[in-house]
Each structure stands twice: as C-alpha cells, then as structure tokens.
Amino acid sequence: MKSTIYPRLASDSMKKNHRLYVPFLLASSGMVLIFYILSYLSHSPLIRSLRGGSDLASIMNFGSLVLALFSGIFLFYTHSFLLRRRKTEFGLYNILGMDKRSLAHILVWETLIITGVSLLLGGLGGILLAKLAEASLLRLVKSDISFTLKVDLPALLSSGAVFAVIFGLILLQSLLQISRTNPIDLLHSQAVGEKPPRSNWILAVTGLLFLGAAYYLALSIKDPIAALAWFFIAVILVIAATYLLFIAGSVTACRQLQKHKAFYYQKQHFVALSSMTYRMKRNGAGLASIAILCTMVLVMLSSTVCLYAGTEDILCTRYPREVIVSASLSQAQSANDTYWTDLTSQLLTASDQLALTPENQLDYQYVYGSGEISGDQLSLKKANDTTVPTDSLISVIILPVEDYNQISGADLKLESGQAMIYTNRLTYTAAELQINQAVTLQLTQRLDSADTLKDIRVITEASGYSPELVLVVPDYASLIRQLQQSLTGTEPADLYLGRIMAFDVAGSDSAVAEKQLLSEWQPQLDSLVSQSGGRLSSLTAEAVATERNYYYSTNSGMLFIAVLLALVFVLATVLIMYYKQMSEGYEDQSRFAIMQKVGMTPQDIRQSINAQILTVFLLPLLTAGLHLAFAFPMLQKLLLLFGLSNRRLFVSVTLLSFAVFAVFYALIYRITSRAYYHIVSARPQT
C-alpha cells in the first residue's frame, strides 16, 4: 500500500465519525489553551513585578501541573471511549485484509492529526486569550498596569511538550489494545452478549460505610492541618464511596425495586427501571466521575470566591487600623511607664512631616500564649510541645484593663485578683481560673454577647481556628511577671509579649502616603530596637495599603486558578456527559424500535426516556450537593486558617455557587441530550 493512504484513511474516518471526534478535539484544544495560559502567566514578567507576584506565579505553576495531570487522565478516559466505538471499523479493515501494522499506521496518523489540531487550536486560542486572562488577573489583583499582546515561546513549547507526551501515551495504549485483540473480537466488540447487572450487596454496603465514615470524619475533624492525614483519608473515602455507590449501589437498589412486583410491573416503571439498571451498570463510573468533578468545581469555586470576596474582611481582622506598629517586648510595661509613649510620639513626628493626620488611634499591650484547660486549671505550654495533641490547645490572650477600656470605650473596673473573661469557640463556666498553679483569678466579669465582640475582635480572631480565651486583668505588669516566673525551666519566649500602636490615616485615598510613611520609618526601626536597652526585641511597621496588594494577589491568584480549573472540569463534565449520551443513544435506538413494534406509543417512549434522563441528570448534581454540605464545616475551618471568619459570607457564596453551577449544568445537559434524542429518534437501518 502506498504510504499516503494512511493519512487519508485516518482523516476520512475521523470525518465520518465527526460526532465523536469534534467534541474530543474541542475538549483537548480547550485543555491546551488553558494550559498555555497558565504557563504563560506563571512566567509573565508583569505578574512577577507585582507585590506577592512570585507567590502568584508559583500558584499558576502549581495550577498548570494539576491541569497537566488531570488532562492526561481525562483524555485517556475519553479516548478509550472513542476507541471502543472505532474497534468495529478496525475489525472490518482487518478482515478485509489490512494487517495490524497498517491499522497501527492509521492510529499513528490519527494521533498526529489530533495532536496537531489540538495544539494549533489551543495554541492560537491561548495566545489570543492569554492577554485577556492576564488583564482579568491584574484586575482581580486590583493593579492598573497596562500591557501589550505578545507570544510566549516557552509557554508554547511546554504546552506542546506536555500534550505531545499525553497523546503519545494515548497512542501507545491504543496500539497495545489493537495488537492484543483478534479481528473477530474487534468486529463484535460492541455487541457482546452483556450479562445482566447483578446486585452486589457487599460493594453497595461498603460504599455506604465509606460514605458514612467520610462524612463522620468531615464533621469531626477539629483541625484539618493537624489531622492532615485524616483529611486526605476522608477525601479518598468520599471518592471511593461515590464510585462504589454509583456502580454497585445503584444497580443493587434498582434490582431491589424490581423484586417489588406491584411496583415494577407498572407502565411508568417497567421499562425505565430495567433500562436504568443497565444504564447504571454501564455508566455508573462516568456518572461518579461527573459527581466528583462537580464537587471539586463547587468546592474550589465557593471557597476561592469567598476568600476573594472576603479579602477586605480578612484585612480588617488582621489589620484593625491602616498603619500598625508592633513591638515584641521583653518585659511587660506598667501603666505609668512612659517609654512606649515617648517612642511612638517620636515615630509620629515623621507623619507630621508628611502632613498625615492619624485618627482612631489604638494603643495596647497584650500577652499571647497557648495552653490547655482541665477543670479550672489553665496550663501554659510551648506551642510546639509534642506531648499535647494540637486540637486540645487553646490560644490564651491577656490584656491590661486600662488598654481594654481605652479600646472599647468601656469603663470596666477590676480589683486586684479579679479578671474579665471572654471565650471564643470554647465554653468556660467555672468562677475561678488558676494559671500554671501560680496565679488565681476570680472571673467576676464575662463578655459573651456578640455586640461587644467587635471591641475585642481587634485583638482576637487572628489566630486561626483554635479556641480562644481572653482575659482582661488589672495589675498587668506584675501579673505577667508572676506568670513568667512560673514558667521556669521553659524559655520565656513561650509567652509572647506584644505592644501595638495603630491608627488610621485621615482621607480615603491615603495609600500612597501610608507607603511613604513606611519607607520613612524603615531605617529608624532597627536603631530604635538597638537603642531600647533590651526592652524591645523587635519593632515592625506595616501598612494595610501594602498588605492589601499582597493579599489580593494571592487570593485572586487562587480564585483565578480555581476558575480556570473549574472551566477544565466543566469541559470534562461536558465531554463525559456527551459521550455517555451518545453511547446510550446508540444502545437505546434499537431497543426503542422494538418497543414501538410491540405497542409502545411515542409518548410512552418519550416519557420513559425523560424519567431516566432526569434521574441520571440529577444524581451527580445531588451527590455533589450532599458532598459539599458535609465538606462545609471542614472548608470553613480551612478558610479560618486564611483569616476568614465571616460565616454568613461563606454560606451565601456556597449556595450561590451551587445555584449558578446547577443552572450551568442543566444547560450542558440540555445540549448533550439533544445528541441523544437525535440518535434515538433516527430510524435504525434494517
């Protein structure tokens, strides 16, 4: 045979099977496109020039790795579907005298065409859209840099390389499959007498148990970081359970219903239930994949959208004022000690020079430590003390009463030995608290209502998700000294003594001035520490204006990646769904022709199809919703780690994501089911 015949045969048969190949090509081009964009962004000099830009770049880099891995798995999976439908054709070629070597040639050409088209379309699209992506990323970051279009060769090359490898592997697998089967099998590979699906109680029950265990873990893990291993086990259990339940559980349930004669032998149930059983057997894996992809999309979108939308919130909790000077002290300072006020007024002269007006000034000192409560005993520990399991550790914060009054504007009076207590994520009811068996405090006042919370929020809520216990005490300096002495044997660094001076700058557009102030201060800070005579161990100044960029660039980077990955996952969902509909269409075509002959009206058929399609449509979506609901507490804890504690925001963002996704999903389903109806309603050839 002449060698030009292979590319012809390959392209002809791809044209003939365009209903199968066009979606595949579009999906693979889409993946190339997104991969190109990600790798473009990961070394875009514009992005790198931002504050937090290198973090952003590495987020993009990580995203492109995940994408490459996912694309590989996904393209493999869908290509095997293509191959299955093509085997009959290959069997025919083989019987007509084309040897396997020639078939291999055709496959090679086919792969070359697929690779070429995907890279070309994806690359071109990527080049065009990369700038748009960069622009929207910069917008998200709230940067106002302008830019021009350009082609990024390294990104292009790496996209080419990654996808060439993926398609190479796919080709290898196809060749292996073709070489292993004989022609008769090839010819009949679509029509093997399929065994009826059987109930599999063991797998179904295992699936249920896994799901229960995973949900239990999700609800009971207190600290996802400390319990990272369990966290991953929960994720794996959920995935395994989803597959088991979709593949075995669904069939078992259908079988069980079929045993119910009065239910089964009804016009509406009879055909639907029996084909459902087969459908689930064949497509259980596909549906489970869709459910898992949907869950991933939802988790990624809701958490990153929330993080992005909550950035101001996070900044607000982390940085209660626009400019913050924080010091680490070696000794607690008593109320009449003027060292700190002198120091801060010295710093504030700089702001006078810049004509800045400080307002909402805040000045307080505090002690931060971690400890463990048993009964009315609080023992302060080293934070990284390995003998204490992390999830029983609480954060302890102690404030002087004068500073508390000044922050909150309250007029709290406490006698020596008394204290006011405020707790967050833990309950403490005893009337007394003994700390390290050295200090005993009478808890005469309690702060627990939400409206007073914001007074003290300034100080707390920054420490993540661990429970907090806040004490407001008189005689602060001497009490702290006592506590420090009780910690003999361990290093005094276990208690962090901090002092904060913070203020807002008048005027809404003060970001530039604040940055200027910081650069004025920067050289002074170190010398102030060295001149402090050991009173200060560090002194730092921060301005929200500079931190804001940083926060926005990481949070928007994550949002951006999530959106792109969600796009890819949605693409994958579309394709899996499309192929599922196609294969079901072909299978149902002859079946419905028979049913019509034995007296099923077209309405009956349509009704039965709709019932099945709706079930198959809703199952993955509902599963994803359920997974999301159970993952919610865990996700919330993870978001706390990022400093986001706005529960209402998270709930509404999650619900919104679900709603938007459901609409989108319904749209996909409508479009793909058109392919199905198209096939089913075509007259089978006789």
Add this chain to the structure above:
Amino acid sequence: MNVLEVRSLKKIYSTRLGGNQVQALRQVAFSVEAGEYVAVMGESGSGKTTLLNILAGLDQPTSGQVLLEGQDLGQIREKDLATFRRDHLGFVFQDFNLLDTFTIEDNIYLPLVLAGKSYEVMHSRLQPLAQQLAISPILSKYPYEVSGGQKQRAAVARALITGPRLILADEPTGALDSHATDELLALFSQINQQGQTILMVTHSVKAASRAGRVLFIKDGVIFHQLYRGLSDDEQFYQKITDSLTLLTTGEGRR
C-alpha cells in the same frame, strides 16, 4: 368479515438526496379471512418486509389502503396507532426482537404492562402459554442465555399473550436451524388450528408449505396464489415447488 384487507398498496422509497427511487410495492391487493394461515412468499428484496411494516402501521404506504377488522389504518391517528397495534396485532420477527434488558418472562409481559394489566393477570395468562410453548423453564433467563428456537418461542408467546386478532410473522424461521424451524412451524400450525389468524412472509418453501394459502410476491407485485386444498404438507410443498419452477421457467421462455 375479513380480518385483513389490502387494497392496491403502493410504496415508493426515495433516498434522502431525492435521487434514486425504489418501488418496493407496485400493486398489492389481497385479503385474509378469520382463522386463515396465509404465507406471502418471495425472494429477498421482493418487498415482503415493506409489506409487513405497512400492515403493522410502522410505515405509511405511498398509496392504497389497509383495513384491519374493517378499520382503515390510514385513518387512525399517529398517537393511537401504537395502542391499536398492541391490542390487535402480534409480531414475530426474524431476529426475535427481544429486549436484552428484560428476562424472557418480562419480555413476554411487555405489551400487557404497556396496556396497564396487573401482575396477577399477566401471570395467569402466561402459565398456559408457557406450557404450550415449552418455555416454562427459561422464563427467568435472559435472551442471551437461551437458544434461537427458545427466543423465537418466547417472541411467539409475547405475540399471543395479548390475544391479537392477527399474528404477523416476518421470516420467523430465518434465523433458526432446521430442528428449531420444524418446531416453530409445528407450533404455528397448532395455534392456527386453535383459531388464530396468521400472516407469515417467508422466502422458504418449507415454511410456506405449512400455510393454508400461499401468495407469491415478486418485484412488489403479488402475481400468483395457491390454496392448500386437501393436500398434506408434503404434497403442498411439491405444489409450491412445481409452481415456482413453472413460473420461473415460464418467465425464462418469455
């Protein structure tokens, strides 16, 4: 009254591109009386399946009329056609047309379930039928687990269970070995003797020779018919082959 009456039926298939036209049925007219067993015989491509599909209302004739129990099929609305078909006709096909997602039993129940009958009714109707067709042992099996002969008997059971006025069979022995063919033909004779009207299309002389009357179809025209009269199966077989030779050689001479 005639169970079936076919009046000057014509069917032209035009290919999708509109180019070629195939005249599958030119001029077909005949009638079938209640209790008759009629075979329509012709070679492959002579228009048998086309005829049967039109009789079943699965396909529309280009012109002509089909009256089933005096009812003009062309007058029945599309959406009532399926119900009409289910209640009045039974089908047996060459390739069985059993659904692989159902057990043999459920396949047989299918038309009754569609008609909204309860399980008890269906079950009690099936028992005598299964006995007669010798399929009781395979009722719980799936189509892929049983032989061709058994599948075809199950298909016959499915056709009979609604108590149809007319059984339409399209090459019912076409996919069967000779033993299963003999069994099935015996079965058809038996149910015909019980009063069931049967119209069978076939290209096999053997199958046709079991009928009470044979219509010969060629190129979409019924050009001859033979009555069994008093002859037994072998004699009728002989008569059919004789006619066939006569007709073909006669044609050759022309």
